[in-house]
Amino acid sequence: MSRIETPKPIRGTQDIFGAEAEAFAHVVETFERVRKLYRFRRVEMPVFEKTEVFSRSLGETTDVVSKEMYSFLDRGDESLTLRPEFTAGIARAYLTDGWQQYAPLKVATHGPLFRYERPQKGRYRQFHQLDAEIIGAAEPQADVELLAMADQLLKELGIADGVTLQLNTLGDAESREAWRAALVEHFRESRDALSEDSQERLEKNPLRILDSKDPRDKALVHNAPRIDDFLSGEAERFFLQVTDGLDAAGVAWTRNAALVRGLDYYRHTAFEFVTDRLGAQGTVLGGGRYDGLMESLGGAPTPAVGWAAGIERLAMLVTDAGRVAIDTLDVILAVEDDRALRVAQQSLAQLRRAGFSADMIASGSPRKRFDKAVKADARVILGLTHNEDQVVRSLKGPDDWVEKVDAVVLPLILAQGQ
């Protein structure tokens, strides 16, 4: 006889349960509430798209596309990909569904995303994000509004302590290109002093040298060219308007001139809310302005800005901050004699209809049911037993609660047998 192997969960997936699941739900509920305050419209997006939706927007050559996407062929031999981010799919919908008519369009969504990566703290292959985008707004006010919403979200979640908003500008396309060239030149001069990884980066992704963790690199980063020296007048003005707006809105921020985005479609504002409490995965919420994205999907040039935040990471912070209140159980029924079961079932149903949260213990040894009920940590323990042909109740708990519960239960006790 061959034994049946229990299938194992897929690496990097998680089964979320208990306090973690409550924290998760709390994050999503808070996001939904805040998003409505800012009048972001809810959208639901497909979990998979044609692969080109992501590969076009990310750039064909990057590691991200070649190694880190969950792609597969469907029965029509078409390459599809589980969404690794929200932005590209939303941008696609903006173009294919005629959403241009709503511009400037503020949308928000949340759900699972998939990236083929090595799992580690706060990082999974199926993970979940909150997402907010403003499409078709070129004004710095859009950046400000988006950041103000993110700031309020973190505050309402109660995790703003120890989290800082780091802000940078990448300038417009020309500024960015000039800066990049200067960086390459700077690092090439001292190439041998760079870490091995960064010598690689010099060819593939020089901006990334700026946030290297290697001390050898940090020394060279210190006096590397700064974007500020390459900003066009317009780019400088744009950034100033963003920072002024944040100050006016009371959103605290710090400048991080080394904060970059790897992809070419990012322009102007880049930002991350960073915590020191999550090990290597310090970014809690991040985003930026991606004015170049729509064109890579064949659309007209369209300014846009957005952010995303990992729900798991937020939930971890919320849990650590002790912000999730576990709903206490109102009533626990202990059926201490099986002859009381019918009345117990009636009581349970009526209590729930009356708005009490209620559970029942009616299995196992009758004499141990009350002890189990005690451990349920309910406001009111309702014991039901049988005595002289009658179901008898006992109530234990604060007087006001006992009174309210008995108002529901007593009529059922009195009505038995009628």
Next chain:
RNA sequence: GCGAUUGUAGCUCAGUUGGUUAGAGCGCCGGUUUGUGGUACCGGAGGUCGCGGGUUCAAACCCCGUCAAUCGCCCCA
């Protein structure tokens, strides 16, 4: 893709230099005690020691491989 650490009961973990039948606490099930109570006691079920191979008279323990978890690196849309 790379490195470090860890895999023993449903959970948290012991398990000595390799040595008889692998243990505890919690949880679960049953019984006794108490009898309007969160008590105590007794008993029971539950283990391919992650998986596969090797060394050995003998492996949970040593060696190799593999899978997974955790943390970090790379990457981070």
